[in-house]
Amino acid sequence: MSEILSQLQVAEIERFDQQTSRKEDAPTALTVSADDFSALEDRIVRAVEMVKRERQGRIAAEERAEQAENELRETTPRIESLEQEVNTLKGERDHVRQRVERLLGQLDALQL
Secondary structure (H helix, E strand, O other): OHHHHHHHHHHHHHHHHHHHHHOOOOOOOOOOOHHHHHHHHHHHHHHHHHHHHHHHHHHHHHHHHHHHHHHHHHHHHHHHHHHHHHHHHHHHHHHHHHHHHHHHHHHHHHHO
C-alpha cells in the first residue's frame, strides 16, 4: 500500500518538475493552476479511499483467519477422537477376519 502511495507521490513530483522546467521564464514562486491542484486533490482522495478499502479488506481477512483458527481448535479434538475410533474399528475388523478365516478353515477340514 505504501508502495502505491510512494509511486503516486513520485509521479506527482515528476509532473511538477516537468511543468516547472518548462516554465523557466516564470518567476521563482511555485504556481499551481486550479486544475492541477484539483487533479492532485482527486488523486489524494482516491489514494486515501484505496488505503481505507485495503485496511478494511485486511481486517476482514484477519477476522476470517481468526474464525478459521477457532474452528480448527474446536474440531481438532473431534478429529483425533475419530481417528482413534477408526483405528480401533480396523483392529476389530482384522480380529473378526481372522476368526472367520479360522472357522472357514475348520469347515473345509470337516468336508474332507
